[in-house]
Amino acid sequence: MLYFIRKAKLFVALSLLMITQTDAFSQAKLAQVVKMPAYGKTSVGQLLEQLQQDKGLLFSYNSQLIDLDSVVQANAHNGVLIDYLERCLGPRYSFKETASHIIISRSDWRMVVEQVDIDLKQHNKTMISGYVRDLRSNKPLSFASVYDKGTYLNATLTNKDGFFELDVKKPDSKVIIGLNKENYRDTTLILLLPIDVSKDSKTKKVGYYVLVDSNRNIYKTFLGAAFSNASQRIQSANLGGFFIYSPYQMSLTPGLSTHGFFNSQIVNKVSINILGGYTAGVDGVEFAGGFNLNQYKVRGVQMAGGVNVVGGDVSGVQIAGVGNVVLRNVKGVQMAGGWNKVDTARGLQLAGVINMAKEVKGGQLAGGVNYAKDTVQYQLAGVMNSGGVVKGIQMAGGINIATETAGNQMAGVINIAKKVKGVQVAGLINIADSSDYPIALFNWIKNGRRQLGLFADESGFIGVNFRSGGRVMYSILGMGTYLDHDAYKYGVEVGLGATLLERHRFALSVELSQRMHMDKDMGWKDASRSSLQLIPSLLLSSHFRAYVAPSLNYSQAAEVADQDGKPLWKLWKADAKNNTFHGGLTAGLVYQF
Structure with missing residues (x-):
């Protein structure tokens, strides 16, 4: 029996369950019983809006994949919500839920797992292997993500033959394996082992980030592409916004981490990266000698000797010796020796060379250039400021530009604005549609x-x-x-x-x-x-x-x-x-x- 426990390579005929869609243990919204009247033929957009009004449900989806104007048949229904959604929208769509939303994604194809083997090893480790194939064509699926859904301590990708090997650490009597691939239905494989191993009573907290625009991620940036490899990008596409929490992680490089290949889906409280690290996010502090890559959110303090790249929001303080790139919003302080780039900044941007933002609900200070496409409170730059609506003051050693309105402008050479509400002072030229108080050697005020x-x-x-x-x-x-x-x-x-x-x-x-x-x-x-x-x-x-x-x-x-x-x-x-x-x-x- 001891030999069977330590080294028993067997075909799993004891119990193999295939579960599609999301984890059955977290279907609070999708599993609720709903009673729906017959709407007949209606558009997808009208159906989702009706569910929001009647049931208080919020939906998230990629508008490029779901046509809200397409017509579906909505018959009367008295049963669980997920059955109603699948019946109305059809089998090409899959559904996941977060604490606030139900996420609708396009899943045109399904996968199947075959020839699953378990190799029970010493030191509380188990090797799970098998083949993943397309259910319809029976062709092998390469680059599908396979991970331990019970502990989230390891992950891998299938090879060109669809084959995978996954080390499961500290296995319980039940091993849950997750399989994900972009455009395929998420699949869960539950394996019942013939032995009992010491249990880990700690349960990992899991979550899901709602991806507003899946085309905007860190891999689309120059730095994100430079500091990641093809396998990591495939892993991210397969698993989408899924993540788990972990107290800490350490890495030498993104590929050499205490979380292994699954590091890109883990949110850490403490993350220490010697050269560089790659995680789902940070809810605490993160330090790197070279760079930090985060797929989703950062909350707390993030510091890097080189660059920080974040695909979601940042709340707190972000400091980089060279540059910070945030694809969405920053709430707090963003400081860099070179550049800062963000969608919306609620706080202060401070850069040695350039600050770039779509909107700044605070201020920008730069030794070189400040750029805010829409609205900014104030801008101070050694060379140039450019903003849409500048509510406060623009001060630059060279040029100020406000494409809409400016409160006040002060420049060593030239000010340009559509409308100036306060004082416009330049060493050489002021240009504006309207400005009541321009002071310069030469003014050209269209309505002046x-x-x-x-x-x-x-x-x-x-x-x-x-x-x-x-x-x-x-x-x-x-x-x-x-x-x-x-x-x-x-x-x-x-x-x-x-x-x-x-x-x-x-x-x-x-x-x-x-x-x-x-x-x-x-x-x-x-x-x-x-x-x-x-x-x-x-x-x-x-x-x-x-x-x-x-x-x-x-x-x-x-x-x-x-x-x-x-x-x-x-x-x-x-x-x-x-x-x-x-x-x-x-x-x-x-x-x-």
């Missing part, structure tokens, strides 16, 4: 102010200027020449103005300007004129305005005669040999367009 003016002042300076800006604030650029001046011949003006009052035919504004001087040879003179003007203007027609404006000026002399350097005060015009505070007057004609 654009004026070309001809003017002359009390100093004999005649020039032209261009006013550009918003409804309230605007910038001034001008140039001209002196008719008769001993030291100066030409002048260039820059300034800032604000509209104080605007009526149908009258407007009142105030302007502060600075005029730099050049001699007749176009050489710059170390002297300038600063002016503060109060400008009342009268509308002559729809395009022309005229004004006469008093001014208070400070004019520097080319050569100062008074050696103590004290400026003079004069009521009218500047003194040619002294720096002077003086009154003045400017008259001009403006063409607005």
Whole structure:
């Protein structure tokens, strides 16, 4: 009998049960008895909506595989729910349930297991082997996932002949083997062993992630494909969102892990990866010298010397020496020396080079570039910010872009926005559809102010200027020449103005300007004129305005005669040999367009 226990290779005729669909022990929703009236011919979408309204059931499915407009026959039914769904939708579909949803998937084919052998070994190990074939064609199925559904301590793939060998650790009198392959019905094989082995009383907690879009996974990313192999990708496709919980795991590389080949379906509380690791998720802490790959969610702290790649959501803190890639959402803080990439960030993104997100319900800080396609609270970047709706402030050393609206923009070179609700400040150019408070050397506001003016002042300076800006604030650029001046011949003006009052035919504004001087040879003179003007203007027609404006000026002399350097005060015009505070007057004609 001892020999039979330790080494008994036998064909399992004692008990072999094939169970399709999901695990029969977790069918709380699918096993409930429902009484359904006859709906007759109805669409799949209407049927699912009716079940949601009447029974409070939530369904999840891939819209690319299920046509909600297809018509099915829904007859009256009084029995379990899964029988009703199979009768209405047909045998091509299979059903799984989570704590909140019933997942509908397309399963066009079925598999069968043949020639199952058990090799009972020492040290509480058992080798299960067999062949997996297509039920209809009888052809061998390669790359089907086979795993220990009782302990989740090991998994394997079938070879090209459909053959598998699976080591079962600490087997009970009943061994449950799970078989999964993409587009095939999930199959459970229950084997009753002829012996009793010491039982492990601890029950693994299992779960299922609802995959909103199965086409968006870590293997579609460059980093996910680079750090995984073909077998791991096949395993993920076969098992879908199925996972189990485990207290900890350690790995040298994704293929050398304490969880073996099943590591991609395990959520760990503590995960330590020397070079890199590959898990279903983290509910605690994870550290890696090189990289972390997670199929689904991460909650807690995740740190890597290289990169973190997560296929689901991240809640907590994610830190990487090079980059973080999250295919869905981050709630917390995301920090990287290189880049951060995420769908929606609820918190802070901090990167040395670039932050990328679809939406940021918080802020982005980057040494280089911040990019948010839709909405972001605030952005601070050394080079460039780009966002859709920026609710707060954009600050960049180079360029700010808001494709929709921005609260405030401050840039060293240029600001671009559709609508600015606050202040727009740039070292060179502001561009917007509407912006009431633009401050820059040049503004181009589509719904704002654009004026070309001809003017002359009390100093004999005649020039032209261009006013550009918003409804309230605007910038001034001008140039001209002196008719008769001993030291100066030409002048260039820059300034800032604000509209104080605007009526149908009258407007009142105030302007502060600075005029730099050049001699007749176009050489710059170390002297300038600063002016503060109060400008009342009268509308002559729809395009022309005229004004006469008093001014208070400070004019520097080319050569100062008074050696103590004290400026003079004069009521009218500047003194040619002294720096002077003086009154003045400017008259001009403006063409607005």
